[in-house]
Amino acid sequence: MCKIIDYGKFRYEQQKREKLQKKNQTVSILKEIRFHPNTDVHDFEFKAKHTINFLNEGNKVKATVRFKGREMAYTELGEDLLKRFIERTEEYAKVEVPIKMEGRNMSVILVPLTKKSKKNQ
Numbered sequence: 001m002c003k004i005i006d007y008g009k010f011r012y013e014q015q016k017r018e019k020l021q022k023k024n025q026t027v028s029i030l031k032e033i034r035f036h037p038n039t040d041v042h043d044f045e046f047k048a049k050h051t052i053n054f055l056n057e058g059n060k061v062k063a064t065v066r067f068k069g070r071e072m073a074y075t076e077l078g079e080d081l082l083k084r085f086i087e088r089t090e091e092y093a094k095v096e097v098p099i100k101m102e103g104r105n106m107s108v109i110l111v112p113l114t115k116k117s118k119k120n121q
Contacts, residue, residue: 029059030109034066035085037077044081048088055092055112064107078106086110 031054033047051061063085065078082099086108093110100107 026058028111030062031059032062032064034064035078035081037065037067037071037074037081039081044085044088048085051085051089051110052092055089055110058112060096060112061089061093061110062107063110064105067104067106072104075101075106082106082108 031051033051035044035047039047051063054061063082065081067075067078079099086095089110091113093112095108096111097107097109
């Protein structure tokens with residue numbers, strides 16, 4: 001059994017469905033905030049405020065501590081900094097990937113607690 005249809009109409013309806021699916025798709029963007037083990041209090045607060053803005057927009061945030069040279073001997077300073085950062089942003093985000101060391105970088109990934117829809121913007 002076969003059905004004879006207008007191919008132009010079929011393609012139009014197919015494109016319409018694809019466009020609707022694309023419209024309902026949510027794209028999460030990963031923003032990165034970089035620290036050093038000896039980051040000062042003011043810089044830390046400044047970056048934490050930016051992180052909160054990113055999270056309120058619905059973006060994921062990757063906080064990274066970069067170690068240079070002999071700073072590798074003080075990885076516990078970087079871990080303490082990231083733990084303090086997680087505590088500072090805990091009412092806006094939860095930890096998706098826990099703190100881990102990757103080469104000379106120590107990082108953690110945070111995701112927003114509530115996704116803000118683009119229609120409300």
